[in-house]
Amino acid sequence: MTVRRIAPLAILAAMFALLVLPVIILGFRSTAESYNQEMHHWLVIENFAEQWPRIDFSNYRSATSPGYHLLMAVPRKLGLESPSSIQLISSLFGLLVIAITYLVLLKWVPPWQAFVMTLPVAVAPYIISTSSWLATDMLSLVLILLILFLCSFSPVTAGRLVLLSILASLAVYTRQINLWLIGPILLAGLIASPLGFSLPDRLQSELDVVRRPRNFWFAVLACIPPLLVLAYLVDQWGGLTPPGYRELHNSGINFATPGFFLALSVFYGIFLLPLLASCRGYLVVPWSRVIVVCFIALAIVLLGGSSHDQEAGRWGGALWSLARIFPSIGNASVVLVPLAVLGALVLFSLWTIAMRTGSGRISTVLIISWFGSIAAQSFNSQCFQRYLGPLMIVLLTWLAVLAISGTRTRDRWWLAGFVLMALVQLAMALVIVHGPSLGSG
Incomplete structure (x- = not known):
């Protein structure tokens, strides 16, 4: 990538860091996400690190799959003891969300336009909050965006379907609700098969020039691993969520x-x-x-x-x-x-x-x-x-x-909408993420 393309992304990363780092370094609290970190996610990470390598997944203090907590337990096991150090590592997933958003936009518009269009994402309150505190949200979103990109913006090949299967399995192991991702995999495989020729002209694309029957069947096979991941988790939990969260999230x-x-x-x-x-x-x-x-x-x-x-x-x-x-x-x-x-x-x-x-x-x-x-x-x-x-x-x-x-x-005034959206998102982030801690301080 050229400097012209990297510079806007660096500015977006700096803006993201200015919003996230104070929360981590100064130990901001008083939000729902900080409560979830203290009462749920951090406890699970510590518990997994203590149990390593024989971890009990049957009942832990989170409503989601254990993948994120298991990943964050690695640096905890290696000696990082403070939550803030793990928060810094976890915040990188939010940065990846911004990078993926920006890089996809670069396929269609110049860097400065991609920068303006990514601004609202870089300062969105729920992206900032779940990047600042320990949460499964951003790792899950990274995997979702990668899968949607591969299914929507790129040709379907056997190699890509293998990659999609791996990513979907990881997504389900991060959040069990991500099983829906087998849908776009099957849809992409269907379009890339001879059945795709029957679609309306406006749904035809140069991405699907080569259509083979095996593409759909490979897509079906690609969906088996994430289904097996969910089956394993259901067997461990005795249901679709860990037992302690069934009434709240699975009622x-x-x-x-x-x-x-x-x-x-x-x-x-x-x-x-x-x-x-x-x-x-x-x-x-x-x-x-x-x-x-x-x-x-x-x-x-x-x-x-x-x-x-x-x-x-x-x-x-x-x-x-x-x-x-x-x-x-x-x-x-x-x-x-x-x-x-x-x-x-x-x-x-x-x-x-x-x-x-x-x-x-x-x-x-x-x-x-x-x-x-x-x-x-x-x-x-x-x-x-x-x-x-x-x-x-x-x-x-x-x-x-x-x-x-x-x-x-040739109009560019429509970009004003993204600037205004970014300003509103920034104001909300300051109120929702920073406001409670500053107010209580």
Whole structure:
């Protein structure tokens, strides 16, 4: 890579470090993530280090798979005794998320544009918080982004499917809910097989010039290892989560998650309005399609419930707090219901533009995979914004670059939306991550 490409990434890394390092070095506390570190993740890491190499995975103080804790137990076993030293190592996963986001954007836009578009990711509050304290989130997100990149942006080959199988197994061993990643692997294999010829013209791509029957069957085989990983964990736990967390996270499907996802889409997507305006020539669609999208979104959010209700798992995050402030009619929030409809329109608009500008295959695989992640997340009884926000801000950015790059517009004013989004995310990070500790100090 040239200096012209590396310099923006270095600036992004510096901004990330300025937000994360004070939390680690000064020992900031008073947040949910710091509580989770002290009462859950650090205890598991210490316990694994003490038990090494014969570790008991049957019941430990975390709701997720043991992969992250096992990895962090290695430096603990090698002599790093303070949580802050392990936090520094763990924060590198957040840095990798930023790097992956930026490097993918470089395939479509110049470095300075990729820099501006990555700014909101580099300062996003949930990326900063789960990079500052010990948490499984960023390692999980790194693996997810690598898999989605390989399934969406690159040709499917036998070698890549082997790599995808390894990454998916690691992702499930980090968070069991990541089993949804077998979906994009199967989808990519299906498109790269002769069955892909039957897809509409706009879903055809130069990525799939060579289509072989074996691609799909190799994709099926690639899904077996992550399934075996989950089977092993279920055998160890006696269920889908460690016993101590079954009531909180595995007590039933949360039907509010899909509607909340749509509402959250406009929470971030509102900053993409300048970009959509620049691409308005590609957004001429029959009103009937718009009405269908709105109707589906309305049905999802109304049937699933959208009022703030901690007992029902509808809490945790700025958007749920907004729903708590404003009134609800039954289980329907007067704020989240219209936001869900608008969010669906944002996603539909980005996909429509990408389809019409030559990125139909990539955008469709991304969106279908994304919907699969939401379906999987619904099996978690808790719908925290932290579970959806980090992946959303990255995928919206990737969909945005697919949309704008294909239009070949000379406008650059749409980048103002990303600057404004970054400023809002930065303000939220300072309030959510740094504010409680500074206030208590």
